[in-house]
Amino acid sequence: MKQSELFTKILREAPKDEQSINSQLLIRGGFIYKNSAGIYSFLPLGLRVIQKIGLIIREEMNAIGGQEMFMTALHDKHYLQATGRWGVDVIFKVAEGKKEPAFNLSWTHEEIAAEIAAKYINSYKDLPFSVYQIQTKFRNEPRAKSGLLRGREFLMKDLYSFHASEEDLFKYYNLVAESYKKIFKRCGLDSVYTLAAGGDFTLNNTHEFQVLCDAGEDTIYVCEKCGYSENKEITKLQDGAECPKCGGLVKEKKSIEVGNIFPLGTKYSEAFNLKFSDEKGGKKYVVMGSYGIGLGRVMATIVEKFYDEQGIIWPKEVAPFQIHLVRIGDDPKVVKVAEKIYEDGQKQGAEVLYDDRDKSAGEKFAEADLIGIPTRIVVSERTLEKDSVEVKERNKKEAKLVKIKEIHVR
RNA sequence: CGGGGGUUGGUUUAAUGGUAGAAUCUACGGUUCGGGACCGUAGGAAGAGAGUUCGAUUCUCUCACCCCCGACCA
Numbered sequence: 001m002k003q004s005e006l007f008t009k010i011l012r013e014a015p016k017d018e019q020s021i022n023s024q025l026l027i028r029g030g031f032i033y034k035n036s037a038g039i040y041s042f043l044p045l046g047l048r049v050i051q052k053i054g055l056i057i058r059e060e061m062n063a064i065g066g067q068e069m070f071m072t073a074l075h076d077k078h079y080l081q082a083t084g085r086w087g088v089d090v091i092f093k094v095a096e097g098k099k100e101p102a103f104n105l106s107w108t109h110e111e112i113a114a115e116i117a118a119k120y121i122n123s124y125k126d127l128p129f130s131v132y133q134i135q136t137k138f139r140n141e142p143r144a145k146s147g148l149l150r151g152r153e154f155l156m157k158d159l160y161s162f163h164a165s166e167e168d169l170f171k172y173y174n175l176v177a178e179s180y181k182k183i184f185k186r187c188g189l190d191s192v193y194t195l196a197a198g199g200d201f202t203l204n205n206t207h208e209f210q211v212l213c214d215a216g217e218d219t220i221y222v223c224e225k226c227g228y229s230e231n232k233e234i235t236k237l238q239d240g241a242e243c244p245k246c247g248g249l250v251k252e253k254k255s256i257e258v259g260n261i262f263p264l265g266t267k268y269s270e271a272f273n274l275k276f277s278d279e280k281g282g283k284k285y286v287v288m289g290s291y292g293i294g295l296g297r298v299m300a301t302i303v304e305k306f307y308d309e310q311g312i313i314w315p316k317e318v319a320p321f322q323i324h325l326v327r328i329g330d331d332p333k334v335v336k337v338a339e340k341i342y343e344d345g346q347k348q349g350a351e352v353l354y355d356d357r358d359k360s361a362g363e364k365f366a367e368a369d370l371i372g373i374p375t376r377i378v379v380s381e382r383t384l385e386k387d388s389v390e391v392k393e394r395n396k397k398e399a400k401l402v403k404i405k406e407i408h409v410r
Numbered sequence: 411c412g413g414g415g416g417u418u419g420g421u422u423u424a425a426u427g428g429u430a431g432a433a434u435c436u437a438c439g440g441u442u443c444g445g446g447a448c449c450g451u452a453g454g455a456a457g458a459g460a461g462u463u464c465g466a467u468u469c470u471c472u473c474a475c476c477c478c479c480g481a482c483c484a
Binding site: 009010011012013014015016017018019034036037088089090107108139141142143145150197198199206217218233257260262290292310328329330331358359360361362363364365366367369378380381382383390 | 444475476
C-alpha cells in the first residue's frame with residue numbers, strides 16, 4: 001500500500017475529547033473514528049489490525065473444532081423473554097413506529113444459538129459440537145469509557161458449545177481456556193486466568209482472561225507465585241493475603257478483561273427445549289457453554305500495553321503492515337531503489353506500507369513511529385552512498401545499515 | 411443513573427456584550443530534504459433552542475452531545 005493513497009491521515013494532536021491512551025493513539029494514527037461515545041468505526045488501517053486479531057482467533061477456534069457461522073443482529077423479543085432477560089438494562093430495544101419494542105439488537109447469542117441447535121440436535125451422536133462467530137454486539141452501557149475498552153457497539157467473537165454431560169462440557173471448557181491463552185499470547189498479551197461471577201448469564205462461577213494494566217477497570221487478586229487469581233467482585237482475598245492454592249503472596253492488580261468463558265449448564269436448553277436422546281433412548285437437556293472475546297478491546301489493550309512517547313508499537317502478529325518503507329527526499333536514485341523494493345515486496349505478497357509522500361524526513365519518522373509498524377526501512381541518499389538501506393525495529397533504539405542486494409521483503 | 415467539567419475553522423487553541431486572532435491543516439508557488447523545515451498567497455469556525463439587550467460566541471435558562479469520578483458491568 002502506498003501511503004499517498006491511504007484514505008486516512010495522521011492527526012498531529014489528539015482530539016481533546018479523548019483521554020485514554022488507546023483512543024488517542026488510534027485516532028491520531030487514523031485507525032479508528034469516533035462516531036459517538038463508545039461507538040467507533042474502523043478505518044482501513046484499524047480494520048487491518050482487527051482482521052489480524054480475527055485471523056488468530058479463527059485459527060485457534062477452528063483448531064478446537066469450532067465451526068464458524070454468522071447469527072443475526074436483530075432479535076425478536078421471544079428469545080430474551082424465554083430466558084427472562086428481556087428486562088436487562090443494557091439491551092437496546094427496537095420499536096417499529098409507535099408500537100412497543102418487539103426486537104432487540106444483538107447483545108449476546110445464547111438464546112439464538114440454543115434455538116437453532118434445537119432444530120438440528122436429536123441424538124447423543126450429534127454431540128458435542130461448537131459454533132462461533134465474529135459479530136457486532138450492542139450494549140447500552142450507562143457509561144461508555146476509555147476508548148475501545150468499553151463501547152456500546154463492538155465486535156465480539158462468541159463461541160457456543162453443546163454437550164451431552166457436564167463432564168464433557170468442562171473438558172471442553174478447559175480446552176477453550178487453553179485456546180484463549182494462546183490467542184492472547186499470539187496477540188502479544190499475557191493473560192491471567194481469573195475466577196469471576198456469571199452475571200446475567202449463569203449462576204455458576206466463570207472465568208475471565210485478564211491482562212494486567214492500570215488502564216483497566218477491573219480489580220483482581222493474583223498470586224505472585226502460581227498465578228492463581230480471583231476477581232474482586234467475588235473474592236474473599238485481599239492484597240497481601242496468602243494464596244489458597246500454593247501459599248504464595250497475593251497482590252491486588254488493575255486489569256482489563258479481554259475474554260470470558262461461561263459454563264451455562266441447561267438454562268438455555270431448557271428455555272428452548274434443546275434435548276437429545278441418549279444411548280438408552282432417554283431424553284436429556286443439552287449442556288451448554290459460551291465463550292467471548294472482544295476484538296476491539298483486545299486491540300485497545302495491545303495499544304495500552306505497547307506504546308511509547310512516539311506512538312504505538314504493534315506486536316508483529318497484529319500489526320497492520322509488517323514493513324514501513326520510508327523514502328526520504330525525491331532524488332531519482334532514491335525513488336528508484338524504494339520503488340524497486342516496494343514492487344518486489346508486492347510480488348512476494350509482503351505487507352508493506354510505502355511512504356512515497358513528499359514530506360520532510362522528520363515528519364515521516366514521526367508518523368511512522370505513531371503508526372507503529374514493526375520494521376522500518378529507510379531509503380535515502382545517505383544510505384545509498386553505502387549501497388544500503390536503513391533497517392530499524394520499532395521496539396528498538398538502534399538502526400542498522402543493510403546492503404540493498406541483501407534486502408528481501410516478504 | 412448520581413456528581414464534576416466541557417462544546418469557537420478538519421484538529422489544537424486565544425480574546426471579546428459591538429469587525430472572532432493564531433497554530434496546525436488544505437490548495438497553489440518557491441526554497442528545502444535524517445527526527446514533526448521555511449517564506450508567500452488563498453480557504454475554512456461559535457452544538458440547538460429560548461430569554462435579557464439597541465446588539466449575545468460572550469450573560470441566563472432549557473435541551474443535546476462529549477470527557478472524567480462514582481454506581482453498574484455478561
